[in-house]
Amino acid sequence: MSVHVENLTRYAPASQRKLLDDITLTFPTGAFVALVGPSGAGKTTLLRAIAGLDQCEEGTLTLNGNSLKTLQDRAGKIGFVFQNYALFPHMTVARNISFGLDVLPRGKRPSPTEIANRVKELLELMQIPALAEAYPARLSGGQRQRVALARALATGPTLLLLDEPFGALDPIVRRTIRTWLRTLHDQLGLTTILVTHDQEEALEVADRIVVMQNGRVVQDASPTDLDEKPQTSFVMEFLGEAVTFKGQVKNGYFVPDEAHVASFPTHISEGRADAMIRPFEIMLQDEGEAAVPLATHGKSNGYRHYSATLAGRAVPVFVPETSGGAHIKTGCAHLNIQNARIFRNGTRAN
Ligand SMILES: Nc1ncnc2c1ncn2[C@@H]1O[C@H](COP(=O)(O)OP(=O)(O)OP(=O)(O)O)[C@@H](O)[C@H]1O
Numbered sequence: 001m002s003v004h005v006e007n008l009t010r011y012a013p014a015s016q017r018k019l020l021d022d023i024t025l026t027f028p029t030g031a032f033v034a035l036v037g038p039s040g041a042g043k044t045t046l047l048r049a050i051a052g053l054d055q056c057e058e059g060t061l062t063l064n065g066n067s068l069k070t071l072q073d074r075a076g077k078i079g080f081v082f083q084n085y086a087l088f089p090h091m092t093v094a095r096n097i098s099f100g101l102d103v104l105p106r107g108k109r110p111s112p113t114e115i116a117n118r119v120k121e122l123l124e125l126m127q128i129p130a131l132a133e134a135y136p137a138r139l140s141g142g143q144r145q146r147v148a149l150a151r152a153l154a155t156g157p158t159l160l161l162l163d164e165p166f167g168a169l170d171p172i173v174r175r176t177i178r179t180w181l182r183t184l185h186d187q188l189g190l191t192t193i194l195v196t197h198d199q200e201e202a203l204e205v206a207d208r209i210v211v212m213q214n215g216r217v218v219q220d221a222s223p224t225d226l227d228e229k230p231q232t233s234f235v236m237e238f239l240g241e242a243v244t245f246k247g248q249v250k251n252g253y254f255v256p257d258e259a260h261v262a263s264f265p266t267h268i269s270e271g272r273a274d275a276m277i278r279p280f281e282i283m284l285q286d287e288g289e290a291a292v293p294l295a296t297h298g299k300s301n302g303y304r305h306y307s308a309t310l311a312g313r314a315v316p317v318f319v320p321e322t323s324g325g326a327h328i329k330t331g332c333a334h335l336n337i338q339n340a341r342i343f344r345n346g347t348r349a350n
Pocket residue numbers: 012013019037038039040041042043044045046197
């Protein structure tokens with residue numbers, strides 16, 4: 001199912017404050033899109049608007065090209081899972097899953113055999129066939145989340161809306177369940193919109209990431225583009241650790257304010273600017289007399305971790321373990337930041 005949202009604006013009740021500010025987005029059939037952004041950015045508000053749980057004052061929403069106004073227009077087509085999903089504690093896993101089918105009006109309700117078959121199929125799909133008769137209290141967090149997903153999928157929706165569904169899980173279970181979710185999405189041909197606080201999760205599981213801030217979309221891009229071409233300094237910082245070097249563009253070079261950080265060529269116009277770079281993109285140069293002292297902080301994931309002491313601060317630098325250099329012996333180096341992105345007034349300039 002495809003979803004199109006156009007110029008969607010929602011105000012806080014009895015206020016002029018915009019919770020969603022002119023959002024236009026398309027979610028094509030089969031897309032797996034993550035909504036990310038800081039707390040209060042409007043991610044849940046957007047998801048609830050798509051779900052039909054809240055009405056927006058301005059804008060339109062279409063599912064498969066059909067305009068949507070009421071919750072009825074969406075019946076059975078959308079599955080939701082929220083972080084604080086509540087399974088019914090007094091019902092078995094099988095009953096929890098079939099609940100959405102059991103409560104359908106008689107004319108629309110499948111026969112008991114069809115419902116039992118559907119539950120069996122979903123339990124297998126969720127890889128928990130042995131848990132049919134178990135009660136929620138004896139399930140692990142990951143198993144409960146699978147039951148919540150099965151329940152959301154029971155009526156055969158083609159759009160899956162997930163709001164922080166893995167928030168309560170520990171990191172290892174979280175990693176396993178998100179890989180499994182991605183496979184499930186592909187297998188069932190779903191369109192999935194996932195709200196997450198976890199940037200790594202978004203980058204790993206989604207084919208597109210929408211970054212929101214203050215009720216607006218600040219960037220809508222593939223994980224690779226978002227990583228390589230962040231449009232704003234906010235996006236650059238939001239997606240991972242970043243170091244900012246203030247400086248001046250002059251005669252075709254970005255000249256950092258701090259000593260021992262090498263200038264590098266750029267095509268952008270002259271004036272003040274910020275160069276932002278990830279710690280693993282900073283390179284160490286051995287040449288030069290006076291250099292920056294490096295403190296060593298161990299290794300992880302194939303990188304040696306240093307902190308380079310500039311005049312007023314320490315800058316993290318991660319160097320591949322395989323790379324050599326005199327700095328390993330001397331404990332001093334110059335910083336090469338030629339891979340930095342340059343921003344002016346918070347917007348990408350190079
Ligand atoms: N019914 C409401 N009335 C007034 N303000 C609201 C209402 N619902 C949400 N808000 C406000 O709207 C803003 C966006 O909230 P929302 O829950 O969508 O953000 P979010 O990006 O999902 O944040 P989080 O990551 O913390 O869940 C917040 O400032 C919130 O306080």
